[in-house]
Amino acid sequence: MFDNLSGRFNEIFQQLRRRGKLSEADVDAVLREVRLALLEADVHYSVVKSFVTRVRERAVGHEVSKALNPAQQVIKIVHEELINTLGEPDRLNLSGPKPRVVMMVGLQGAGKTTATAKLAKILRSQGERVLLVAADPYRPAAVKQLQTLGQQIGVDVYTREGVKPPDLAAQAFDMAQKSGVSAMVIDTAGRSQLDDALMQELQAIARRVPVNETLLTVDSMIGQEALHIAEGFRDSVKLTGLVLTKMDGDSRGGAAISIRSVTGVPIKYLGTGEGLDALESFDPRRLASRILGM
Amino acid sequence: LGVSEINQNTWDDLEALLVQADLGIETSTDVIRALKQVVVENGLTRSEELSQVLKQELLNRLLPIPEPVLPDQKPLVILMVGVNGSGKTTTAAKLGKQFANQGKKVLLAAADTYRAAAVDQLQVWGERLNLPVVAGQPGGDPGAVAFDAIQSAAARGFDYVIVDTAGRLHTRYNLMEELKKVYRVSGKALSGAPHAVWLVLDATTGQNALQQAKAFKEAVQVTGIILSKLDSSARGGMAFAIQKTLGLPILYAGLGEKPEDLEHFDREAFVNGIFHN
Ligand SMILES: Nc1nc2c(ncn2[C@@H]2O[C@H](COP(=O)(O)OP(=O)(O)OP(=O)(O)O)[C@@H](O)[C@H]2O)c(=O)[nH]1
Ligand SMILES: Nc1nc2c(ncn2[C@@H]2O[C@H](COP(=O)(O)OP(=O)(O)OP(=O)(O)O)[C@@H](O)[C@H]2O)c(=O)[nH]1
Ligand SMILES: [K+]
Ligand SMILES: [Mg+2]
Ligand SMILES: [Mg+2]
Numbered sequence: 427m428f429d430n431l432s433g434r435f436n437e438i439f440q441q442l443r444r445r446g447k448l449s450e451a452d453v454d455a456v457l458r459e460v461r462l463a464l465l466e467a468d469v470h471y472s473v474v475k476s477f478v479t480r481v482r483e484r485a486v487g488h489e490v491s492k493a494l495n496p497a498q499q500v501i502k503i504v505h506e507e508l509i510n511t512l513g514e515p516d517r518l519n520l521s522g523p524k525p526r527v528v529m530m531v532g533l534q535g536a537g538k539t540t541a542t543a544k545l546a547k548i549l550r551s552q553g554e555r556v557l558l559v560a561a562d563p564y565r566p567a568a569v570k571q572l573q574t575l576g577q578q579i580g581v582d583v584y585t586r587e588g589v590k591p592p593d594l595a596a597q598a599f600d601m602a603q604k605s606g607v608s609a610m611v612i613d614t615a616g617r618s619q620l621d622d623a624l625m626q627e628l629q630a631i632a633r634r635v636p637v638n639e640t641l642l643t644v645d646s647m648i649g650q651e652a653l654h655i656a657e658g659f660r661d662s663v664k665l666t667g668l669v670l671t672k673m674d675g676d677s678r679g680g681a682a683i684s685i686r687s688v689t690g691v692p693i694k695y696l697g698t699g700e701g702l703d704a705l706e707s708f709d710p711r712r713l714a715s716r717i718l719g720m
Numbered sequence: 721l722g723v724s725e726i727n728q729n730t731w732d733d734l735e736a737l738l739v740q741a742d743l744g745i746e747t748s749t750d751v752i753r754a755l756k757q758v759v760v761e762n763g764l765t766r767s768e769e770l771s772q773v774l775k776q777e778l779l780n781r782l783l784p785i786p787e788p789v790l791p792d793q794k795p796l797v798i799l800m801v802g803v804n805g806s807g808k809t810t811t812a813a814k815l816g817k818q819f820a821n822q823g824k825k826v827l828l829a830a831a832d833t834y835r836a837a838a839v840d841q842l843q844v845w846g847e848r849l850n851l852p853v854v855a856g857q858p859g860g861d862p863g864a865v866a867f868d869a870i871q872s873a874a875a876r877g878f879d880y881v882i883v884d885t886a887g888r889l890h891t892r893y894n895l896m897e898e899l900k901k902v903y904r905v906s907g908k909a910l911s912g913a914p915h916a917v918w919l920v921l922d923a924t925t926g927q928n929a930l931q932q933a934k935a936f937k938e939a940v941q942v943t944g945i946i947l948s949k950l951d952s953s954a955r956g957g958m959a960f961a962i963q964k965t966l967g968l969p970i971l972y973a974g975l976g977e978k979p980e981d982l983e984h985f986d987r988e989a990f991v992n993g994i995f996h997n
Contacts, residue, residue: 471739472736564977565977566848568837570837647803649925650739672805675803700834
């Protein structure tokens with residue numbers, strides 16, 4: 427797949443050798459392939475459309491630099507635009523009174539619980555006193571899962587059987603405040619953006635505790651719906667960041683572009699494995715190349 | 721598809737519809753090519769005439785499999801495989817419930833000894849559904865769990881053994897080798913086992929689904945696909961490419977998190993879901 431695409435671009439490079447200003451024909455020849463590459467990477471159809479239009483506007487008439495042929499020049503512009511869209515990696519906002527609260531949200535099976543533990547591990551290594559909150563009473567053994575992970579990294583996990591997530595979060599917050607906890611990470615249940623009751627539950631949590639960060643956790647293998655899902659979560663809760671999981675596979679991760687484009691929230695972490703050290707900040711350059719398949 | 725003459729806009733709209741349903745650009749282009757031919761052959765001019773043709777074209781691209789065809793074996797061993805978080809454990813429980821409702825004796829095998837509380841998760845399902853669970857130790861050998869479960873099911877006269885395995889990305893060589901071992905060991909516990917290998921695919925997955933299906937089929941001879949989370953807003957269009965490239969039937973659709981939320985795959989409903997979501 428990857429070689430294929432580089433090969434396809436190379437073919438265009440061979441064909442276009444003229445110097446001077448980029449013509450519409452030069453640009454369109456390359457953008458046809460770019461469009462395919464982005465769609466194959468699961469970037470949303472409408473996002474691809476506006477992206478290609480934007481690049482076209484920028485590229486046509488652009489001076490071809492001495493070092494590059496016209497196709498390479500267009501690719502360079504594409505790459506730059508992708509990097510701009512992806513934005514710089516952003517850190518967690520842990521300002522304000524303690525404890526600072528991070529809430530993980532997302533679809534079922536995206537990787538929230540795992541990312542919760544990974545994040546706790548990072549925070550603790552930065553000297554924070556961390557408490558995990560097991561606010562998924564629905565999935566069988568979800569609480570046990572978080573407790574097991576908490577044990578592995580030596581971080582306490584707040585659980586109360588039969589207590590609804592907003593109450594649970596409030597109780598955990600009280601306890602955290604009293605016991606000098608500086609950062610609290612809430613693991614919530616997987617939910618669809620279309621599930622009103624469960625989306626209201628997230629809002630209720632956010633009313634009960636002051637949430638610093640609401641991180642949308644998204645499986646990097648996700649397809650076109652990423653856009654609507656992100657919009658749905660954004661419309662219900664104030665998203666502040668994105669975690670893209672399972673990046674250790676061979677998915678191209680085009681959802682990052684779609685989600686970034688519609689929500690504007692920065693990408694904060696990439697999940698790169700099942701182990702609890704596998705949470706990384708991202709390099710826009712590398713991610714752009716991966717999405718393009720180059 | 722609006723109500724008007726068929727023109728370039730119609731085809732553009734159609735492409736947008738299909739790509740957004742995750743059919744992928746290649747399959748979408750292929751479908752449109754086929755439709756253009758039908759339009760010419762039948763002299764269609766109005767875009768509203770296209771819907772029916774499109775529906776039929778999509779239906780033709782899915783195998784008609786009303787019921788999974790399972791060999792007459794006792795116990796019948798089903799291996800559940802797939803990438804992380806796709807829905808294997810939940811689907812194993814749902815299947816267990818369906819078979820039990822048919823009066824079968826079902827044993828669940830918790831062969832995910834890796835993920836935190838994966839065994840507990842299946843055990844909770846077992847308790848809720850009143851199905852026995854054979855489990856290994858956390859960190860233990862998944863092959864040994866499958867082996868013990870199959871042997872004990874044979875000795876105790878069970879009809880089905882459903883083996884839940886750990887999620888793994890298809891690109892992870894060691895983990896795929898481990899899965900192959902579970903497959904081989906099952907055959908040692910009972911000749912011919914596993915009789916079915918079902919790949920659980922998350923319907924929200926995009927183009928990566930094809931790579932997943934290819935790799936799992938190559939590793940452990942997948943015999944059918946279960947499309948989970950079809951109740952989500954995603955439409956699961958990558959099923960077409962998988963069907964075409966790998967010839968694997970889509971057997972079941974997962975439609976929620978409750979044990980009864982599993983249905984035999986219904987082509988009509990699936991194709992309708994691509995139009996209205
Ligand atoms: N390979 C890989 N697996 C991951 C990654 N993040 C999570 N996983 C795995 O994905 C699966 C689902 O992860 P969970 O953390 O349980 O997902 P969740 O979002 O909490 O799931 P629900 O609570 O059911 O909605 C597990 O098997 C994890 O081990 C990652 O970055 N890479
Ligand atoms: N909405 C919906 N959720 C589902 C469906 N099937 C499973 N889930 C949810 O998806 C999440 C992951 O399901 P699991 O059964 O744990 O997935 P798994 O493949 O066993 O995960 P790992 O063992 O970690 O690889 C859970 O929150 C399930 O409740 C479905 O058909 N619809
Ligand atoms: K759907
Ligand atoms: Mg979870
Ligand atoms: Mg599982």
